[in-house]
Amino acid sequence: MSGQVDFFDDRPARGKVAAAPIDDDVRTLASKIPARIRFGTSTWSFPGWQGIVYGGEYDETKLSRDGLAAYARHPLLRSVGVDRSYYRPLDDKTLQRMSDAVGDDFRFLIKAHAALMLPKSARRPEYLVGVPDVFLDAAYATRNVVEPALRILGDKLGVILFQFSPLGDRVLRYRRELLERLEDFLSALPKEARYAVEWRDAAMLGADLADVLARCKIAHGYAAHPRMPNVDEQAAFDTGEGPMVIRWLLRRDRAYEEARASYAPFDRLVEPDTESRHRIASRLRHAMGQGREAIVIVNNKAEGSAPLSVLQLAREWPVVG
DSSP, X not given: OOSSOOTTOOOOOSXXXXXXXXXXXXXXXXXXXXXXXXXEEEOSOOGGGBTTTBSSOOOHHHHHHHOHHHHTTSTTOOEEEEXXXXXXXXXXXXXXXXXXXXXXXXXXXXXXXXXXXXXXXXXXXXXXXXXXXXXXXXXXXXXXXXXXXHHHHGGGEEEEEEEOOOOOHHHHTTHHHHHHHHHHHHHHXXXXXXXXXXXXXXXXXXXXXXXXXXXXXXXXXXXXXXXSOOHHHHGGGOOOOSSEEEEEOOOTTXXXXXXXXXXXXXXXXXXXXXHHHHHHHHHHHHHHHTTOOEEEEEOGGGTSOHHHHHHHHHHHSOOOO
16 A cells, blocks of 8 residues: 555444553553543554554554554553544544544544644645635634534543644734634634643743633643743643643654654654653643643654553552542
């Protein structure tokens, strides 16, 4: 097979994906994690996770279509970040397959369609060519992202994430107008869902943004990423609303493509990042002190293997009652 994997292929499965055997010490460790903390990874379709998450050799297409049920059997993986929804909204069949693959205690972090976070003046990537301008269009978001997820996933919908890619100086010059429009957008979304807003422009962080999020009861999305301050510094902009949402994405001294090339096939921790891990664990302890839920989504590019990073995070968690 050549070309891009079709993650939206609706062909029937030709057999189940087996889950990897889980050691008793991992199950014991998982039992000590507070129920309000959910760990997960950015998508689930990595063949390199054989023996870690999956109990056999499968290609990316097979895992994308049929691997989620095996993924969700891992006791430490009670959430997952759905990246494919960023490139185009998920249809009802895809959402239903996702829901059917997991148990009632599982939670999805759904990335909103990228068109919602792309200003009209920005260069449009190939996957948005032909998509109309819907920047911060609450009606489009409700119709194509929020309502289908609520209707089909129900309680399994953890958070809908609005991830803003770098906007550039031209847009950031109009910060006040942007925040006004963001508030109008967030205020108009269905109240039944929970949302988080994540930036790639450190200049967007500020008390005025925190005020907008607080008024709209929206979570700040922590991004452990080189473009952003570390998660401890981002805590100043955390409104305390909704679940704490942290995505551990990339080492501070690596570029995305560099990390992907160095870490593939994502079957081991190539460059452990203990500093980021300690900071994230500290944020989680703070969330528990506030009585909040927390969702932590880890990318392979953080250390080399997202499920192994989750395992190390869990080992750092203190036993609590």
